[in-house]
Amino acid sequence: MPAPQKGESSVNQPTADQPVIRNRLILSLRPAALEFLQKRLITRSMSVGEVIYEEGAPFTHAVFPHEGVISLMSQMQSGRTVEKASIGYEGFVGFALILGGGNAVSRSTVRIAGYASWLAIEDLDEALAEFPCVSDVMLRYSKSLITQLLESVACNSLHTAQQRIARWLLHAHDRVQGDTFYITQEALSEVLGLRRATVSEAWSQLQHKGVISYSRGCITIHHRQMLEETACECFHRIRGGFAS
Template identity: 40%
Template sequence: MLCPTETTSTDNRLLSALPAEELDRLRPGLETIRLATGQDLHAPGEPISHIYFPHRGVVSLVSEVPDSRSVEIATVGNEGMVGVAILLGATTMPSRAFCQIPGAASRMAAGTFRTALDVNPVFRALLLRYVLALLNQVAQTAVCNRVHPIEQRCARWLLMTHDQVNRAPRFPLTQSFLSQMLGVRRASVSVAASTLQREGILRYARGIVTIPDRDALEAAACPCYGIIRAEFVRRAPRPRACAGPSAATPPRRGGRAQDRPR
């Protein structure tokens, strides 16, 4: 269910990076809403009605297969947007987008968005740079899911989500959900999470994750985290307002010593 919220469009880094006069042109077409956990933003093959610019929540992009399973191919937080098909001249996506962690977002009707792209080349150029970073995330996630062990993949996923919630002290997560996003059995995620907890890297209780040692979590992750974050940092301009830690802090290349390139 969508409901009004007091956050503003400048809580999204793409919008906050625009020159003030360019953002002012967009404001009449932006509506601030709240995304609920599990809420679909677009479905496979169905026309995309709105573009979303998350402020605080996190959106999962998942690819579905005929046996009803789904695997996450990318996530979108306040560094990005949902609905890139419209930007690229299409009207649908083969993937599903749904709210993973609830929070506020700015949304714009697809028709209004197309008009804004036509009259605002600065806006278009900014979003196209973001798409390059998003495509890198999709490709690197596919590599990660194929070649890295589950513990490292869990750590990479947790780091990315931690970034996208502005490194909040805690955020909601169930092991069932994480296993679905990684495309593995829940028992495998349970073993990986238990290992991280024993090492003091992660605390998990009643569906809430706390990360007490961010540096140790980065060391436990595969190098994919650093590769993905570096590309987002490289492609994204600095916002006019002070950025949160996930934008300002240079990404570390994850992976334990034996997994790092020599």
């Protein structure tokens, strides 16, 4: 789905209630910068499977999630896919913009539904020029995202499927409100580059231990501490990078 444009009918309308700004980057801005952005943001829901950007597509907007998960995906010539990194309310889609790039380097797909704010590139450029705090927080996040990308390479090579699945579920849990969210085994197998049977077996083990429950795409985290004990050390490294 193309990025929304101001005034275009294709843009989903915001809900009747004023959407809550939860994105950490936006909330960390100084009052003047925050006011500037709030007047220009287009906030709407994100649906599972929605493509924010195709790989190579020119950026028209920076996208700031408030709830939900967006996956940055890489597709091989064989057709197999794997997630390079994931983005939630701690960040934004379009970090290449801060590094001087104008095109998406990955396909960004909504993995867990939620809502986000779109900011037109011309408005972002104006904010970057006028408010130093905007470039500061976005550059700091971009560095953290690069750390996540590098950590994911090591994680995919060294850690077990169950450890990686637990790590992904923990990151998702951090990015939604509540303990329940929707993701299918097929979707998670695509994200992690695993066979669906491998994901199913790992979830069965976690469910048997009382860590999670799962039914028809709906997963509930019952025992987060046990899930953290199952996950690899990469979870805390990545989470710590975004918190710094």
